[in-house]
Amino acid sequence: MLPKLFLLAATALLSINAQTTSAPAAAAAGTPFAFKETYPSGGSKPTPKPEWMALIKSANITNAPVVKASANGPVQSGSADPYCDWTFTGCTRPDDIVACPKGQWGITYDDGPTAFSGKLYDFLDTTQQKSTLFMIGGQVVAFPDLVTRAYKSGHELAMHTWSHSYLTTETNEQIVAELMWTATAIKEVTGVTPRFYRPPYGDIDDRVRSIGHALGFTPVIWNHDTDDWKVAEDKTFDEKWIDGNATKWASEAASATEGGISLEHDLYQKTVDAAIRILPTLQKAYKVTTVGQCVGQASYKEGGANTTTVAPSASSSSSAAPKASSSSSSAANSGAVSPAGASASAASAKTESGASRASISSAVLVLGASAAYMLL
Numbered sequence: 001m002l003p004k005l006f007l008l009a010a011t012a013l014l015s016i017n018a019q020t021t022s023a024p025a026a027a028a029a030g031t032p033f034a035f036k037e038t039y040p041s042g043g044s045k046p047t048p049k050p051e052w053m054a055l056i057k058s059a060n061i062t063n064a065p066v067v068k069a070s071a072n073g074p075v076q077s078g079s080a081d082p083y084c085d086w087t088f089t090g091c092t093r094p095d096d097i098v099a100c101p102k103g104q105w106g107i108t109y110d111d112g113p114t115a116f117s118g119k120l121y122d123f124l125d126t127t128q129q130k131s132t133l134f135m136i137g138g139q140v141v142a143f144p145d146l147v148t149r150a151y152k153s154g155h156e157l158a159m160h161t162w163s164h165s166y167l168t169t170e171t172n173e174q175i176v177a178e179l180m181w182t183a184t185a186i187k188e189v190t191g192v193t194p195r196f197y198r199p200p201y202g203d204i205d206d207r208v209r210s211i212g213h214a215l216g217f218t219p220v221i222w223n224h225d226t227d228d229w230k231v232a233e234d235k236t237f238d239e240k241w242i243d244g245n246a247t248k249w250a251s252e253a254a255s256a257t258e259g260g261i262s263l264e265h266d267l268y269q270k271t272v273d274a275a276i277r278i279l280p281t282l283q284k285a286y287k288v289t290t291v292g293q294c295v296g297q298a299s300y301k302e303g304g305a306n307t308t309t310v311a312p313s314a315s316s317s318s319s320a321a322p323k324a325s326s327s328s329s330s331a332a333n334s335g336a337v338s339p340a341g342a343s344a345s346a347a348s349a350k351t352e353s354g355a356s357r358a359s360i361s362s363a364v365l366v367l368g369a370s371a372a373y374m375l376l
């Protein structure tokens with residue numbers, strides 16, 4: 001069943017991408033963006049440039065094993081969690097960004113840009129809402145005009161790796177390549193280097209953290225999952241449940257001890273439509289911002305937020321007690337790049353099933369393949 005589904009998705013996305021890639025380029029004075037760099041094909045597991053490995057050579061990289069991978073994702077053994085593995089136990093470290101301070105909401109959209117992103121950007125523009133966009137490297141190369149548009153609109157551009165793989169199952173070299181190729185693509189299009197990355201599926205442990213930190217990147221997880229990713233693969237899923245989640249979170253604004261960071265996707269038409277429906281609900285209950293704004297951190301290595309977003313001078317509320325346990329055996333991730341990010345519970349965020357993860361991964365790989373096609 002699944003291969004057939006993916007084939008259908010591939011056909012549809014190839015068609016959609018072919019139709020829409022030319023439109024933004026044409027709108028932007030008819031000159032498609034010309035990349036100077038030669039990038040890996042979209043969705044492939046890339047290899048790093050030697051100079052990138054040199055960046056982590058003298059860093060204190062946590063000596064944790066590469067987690068075994070099955071078709072449904074990482075497979076941990078035993079019950080101990082010495083490396084603070086979020087997929088395994090929901091463990092977070094103080095420098096992981098998981099929540100915004102009370103009263104604020106970090107709005108994030110993953111897996112773009114896609115053929116559906118323009119509709120989302122249009123809507124966000126109508127309410128002057130800035131968001132954090134966790135972009136997949138191959139999609140950046142496939143849709144540079146959407147990346148430029150998002151940046152110029154004041155959205156915070158961030159990374160979601162190159163191949164959308166489980167980072168804990170990759171080697172140090174692969175993790176470096178996933179982050180650096182994506183950063184390079186965003187930098188080439190916009191001129192700025194993102195600081196934030198979201199590990200696909202939230203899959204992070206101390207080894208991944210320490211590599212990201214050595215490269216100057218800060219991980220962002222979430223504490224509210226809209227479950228929008230289920231629309232494409234769970235036939236029993238009712239899209240209205242996404243709206244129900246937002247309504248519930250809005251009702252909790254006054255009593256919650258911390259704010260939110262939500263997980264949404266501009267991957268499908270349905271997820272974009274849901275994102276448009278629920279944003280007003282969240283805006284009524286919270287001050288909705290980018291992630292960088294709510295935690296008071298710069299969006300880019302070059303400093304500042306971006307062209308139009310003004311970051312607050314300082315707002316790091318860390319009053320909420322983390323519910324997830326922080327294991328004590330490894331402290332390699334000292335997080336010198338960032339001041340105190342909001343530390344928070346990941347307990348409510350762990351809802352993705354293994355089967356669904358496999359499906360969404362394949363959907364993203366399909367997008368990647370189509371991106372490679374468009375580069376030909």
Ligand SMILES: [Zn+2]
Pocket residue numbers: 110111160164200201
């Ligand atoms: Zn994703």
